[in-house]
Amino acid sequence: MTRPTIKDVAERAGVSNATVSRVLNNNPHVDDNLRSRVMEAVSTLGYQPNRDARRLRAQSSNVIGLIISDIQNPYFISVIGGVEDAAYARQMNVILCNSNEDLSKQAMYLRVMEAERVAGLIIVPCHCNQADDILQLSKTGIPIILLDRVLVSGNMDAVLVDNVRGAQEAVTHLIELGHRRIALIGGPAYVQTGRDRNQGYRNALMAAGLPIDEHLIRSGDFKMESGYRLTSDLVTNGDPPDAIFVANNLMTLGTLRALRELRIRVPEDIALVGFDDMPWSGDLYSPLTAVSQPTYELGQEAVHLLLRRLADPEAPYRTMTLQTRLVVRESCGAQLRN
Amino acid sequence: MTRPTIKDVAERAGVSNATVSRVLNNNPHVDDNLRSRVMEAVSTLGYQPNRDARRLRAQSSNVIGLIISDIQNPYFISVIGGVEDAAYARQMNVILCNSNEDLSKQAMYLRVMEAERVAGLIIVPCHCNQADDILQLSKTGIPIILLDRVLVSGNMDAVLVDNVRGAQEAVTHLIELGHRRIALIGGPAYVQTGRDRNQGYRNALMAAGLPIDEHLIRSGDFKMESGYRLTSDLVTNGDPPDAIFVANNLMTLGTLRALRELRIRVPEDIALVGFDDMPWSGDLYSPLTAVSQPTYELGQEAVHLLLRRLADPEAPYRTMTLQTRLVVRESCGAQLRN
DNA sequence: ATCGGGGGAGAAATCGTTTTCTTCAAAATC
DNA sequence: GATTTTGAAGAAAACGATTTCTCCCCCGAT
Incomplete structure (x- = not known):
């Protein structure tokens, strides 16, 4: 018994x-x-x-903490998978937490991680400025790997995606197809990925010598509802753009829904390109051209960085930047012109 | 330090x-x-x-194990959320594992759970017959809650969805709209949910006095590829049905892709209803009528059952069955006829 | 023949808690 | 006033592993 x-x-x-x-x-x-x-x-x-006894004696655990910012976002599922597979391959277990983009919830989970004495922590911070508690936890000696989003202050390991380049490539694609009045449904300024993607948008326009029209730029919060609202606003007030770049997947779904309800055809009336590809992007109302991120690899690399730091706590901090890939489907009208 | x-x-x-x-x-x-x-x-x-010391002394942990069968399936994201929220509300942590519908991986994670001395385990078993290891773990005294799928043998707590009724309602809906030759892209027979949904399909036809045509019945494995393949096969060989009921979300996506590639319009040429609603079901190529499951509640109730058993190990086993809800959109042609 | 070295294995300390046991003093009972 | 009861708080045991310490034996070198 x-x-x-x-x-x-x-x-x-x-x-x-x-x-x-x-x-x-x-x-x-x-x-x-x-x-x-x-x-x-x-x-x-x-x-x-008994692992508790073992951990107590060894003063070290084989548990990796993983705090992600929104478990509802399909983007992170693949990340979780990458972390899990890499962790279990090294006999490590994963404790998953969901901060739900909520700073106070994130703070709570950070305390849990500290109390659990996790071997290391992989985190998608929900705010790139207000991160004192993360920095503080880092000071206690727990290795921390930032995933997807970097902090404005503090030196840490990080695994990121080249958001500027990815966004620039997407918008350049629209320009090459002949679109000129390109709107942006951007990300929030308090998240680095939001900033970077907005920057990529500007870079592309500037590189093509196109003017930047602030009337065509809106800023959302990465949730579906804001994509819906900002798009409705954008296309009904003043003269609508002939293309839209949306800075993440959920907002893109909102945009798509708004356009459909307004009976605006994609890509005939307005072309559309989004950040974040999804498995069913090709099955949407208008098959979506999107910037695909190496999400699974992102999770894996985070674990690798963590293991490296556990093996050598004095190693210099490293930021690993993975590249995106533009997946061209029909929503930009590429097929129409080729 | x-x-x-x-x-x-x-x-x-x-x-x-x-x-x-x-x-x-x-x-x-x-x-x-x-x-x-x-x-x-x-x-x-x-x-x-120090939680390790505490657990060692108390001989009990505050960790709940959660083994799900496919983290790629959006269906489970919401389940995870429900489990997490309910667990953390009771100061319990969750260790998440993904068996990926693989019996050997499931066996490995079961061993991990035993070694971790989790307080209890919530599991979506990947096979309803071959579950000796689950039963064995149960014998060691760890409370186990089955989620979504029941085992053919062994008495345990379980929280399920009324799959028979949900499927029956969906197919009845098709019948009421005038469809007669209704095909089934069914689930695998080795999973209880697959069996139940197939049974619901038959019940609906029988209740309406319609013949059951085995030529219109295919059996998939709940993955997208099988939905794609079986649908292509179904509509190109012999005379196609005028409606299809698909037994889960991923296969429905496959079906949708197949129909689109074959230039078969939904619902004009073939009506479609699927099991499992998704947040973006309304944004698909054809807005999908689907059986919506209370996934978040499913996760929550599993935790509640677990806590109840921890409080009273001798309580009689309970199976909790939650009801589904048919979400009507355009893919059945309801709008066309009303 | 004596000493040193090293390997094999048990005894005991250790990790950080919780809980039982013990002690002591004050309050309550007769 | 003597004895039992109560309660507060420290000492020590316990949880189940790992690791250091210690002992013993055997082998080789002087």
Whole structure:
């Protein structure tokens, strides 16, 4: 009924528990005869070491904390998968938390992570300025890897996506297809990815010698509703653009819904390109041209950075930047002109 | 640098560590004077109890294991959210694992759960027959809650959705709209939800006095590719149906893609209704009529069942069945006829 | 033949809590 | 006034592992 302990194994094998421990941890200085006796006792009893006791003694855990900012966003599912696979391949477990873009919830989970004495933490911070608690946790010695979003202050490992370049490529694509009045449904300024994508948009226009019309620029909060609202506003007030670049997936869904309700055809009336590809992007009302992010790899690389830091706490901080890829479908009208 | 222990707190407050422990656990038999001294020491040192030590001593953890069968499926995201919220509201943490519909991976995670001595386990089993390892883990005394899928043998708590009724309602809807030759892209027979939804399809036809044409019935594996393949096959061989009921969300996406590629219009040429609603179902190529499941509640109820069993291990096993809701959009042609 | 070195294995300390046991003093009972 | 009861608080045991310490034995070198 009750689970066997190392003592039970030792008793059954007729050795001390120190010897059992040595066998389990592959200590070479143990007699083959005893070793096999221990192994047998372990398997007949179905013994598994108590991880709490192990962690208590070792003062280190094999648990990785993962705090993401919005579990409702399909973008992060793939990230989670990458983290999980990489972690479990190294015998590490993952505790997943969802801050839901809420600073106070994030603060709570940071405390949980500290109390749990996680080996390391991978976090998508929900605010790039107000991150004192993250910096503070970092000071206590817990390795922290930033994922997807960088902080304005503080030196840390990070794995990011080249958002500026990705956005620029997307908007340049629109320009090359002949669109001139290109609107932006941008991300929030308090998140680095939002800023970067907005910057990419401006870069593309400037590189093409096109004017930047502030009337065509709106700023949302990465949620669907804001995409819907800003798009409705954009196309009904004044003269509408002939193309829209939307800075993330959920807002793009909002945009699509708004356009459909207003009976504006995509891409015939307005072309559309979004950031973040999704598995079903091609099955949407208008198959979506989108900037695809290497989400799974993002999660994996975060774990790799973490393991590297655990192995060498003094290593210089590294920021790893992965590249995006533009997936061309029909929503920009590419097919119409080619 | 190093984290403070209960000893440091005791020393600073000038009391024994037993007293500190008593204060922290709200033991009433402690002098108010000492109590406040301890509280102050705790807050100035920023002390947080070591959870490993606590768990080791208490022989119980506050960690809930959650094994889901496919993290890529948007269906489960909401389930995860429900579990998380309910768990954290009770100060419990969640370890998330993804079996990816793979029996050997599931077996591995079950071992992890046992070694972690989780307080309880919520699991979406990936096979309803081959579940010996789940039953075995259950025997060791760890409370297990089945989510979404029931096992053919073994008595356990479970929280399910009324799949038969949901499917029946969906197909009846098609019948009421005048459709007669209704095809089924069904789920796999080795999963209870697959079986139930297939049964609901048959029930609806029988109740309406319609013949069951085995030529119109295909069986997939709940993945997108099988929806795509089976649909292509269905509509190109012999005479196509005038409606299709698809047994889950990913296969529905496959069906939609196949129909679009074959230039078959939905709902004009073929009507479509799927199981599992998604946040963007209304934004698809054809806005999808779908059976919506209370996924978030499913996760929450699983936690509630678990807490109930932890409180009373001898309570009779309970199966909780939640109801679905048919969300009518355009893919069935309802709008066309009303 | 004696000493030094090293390997094998048990005894015991340790990790940070909680909880039982013990002690002591003050209050309550007769 | 002597004895039992109560309660506060420290000392110590316990949880289950790992690791250091210690001991013993055997082998090789002087």
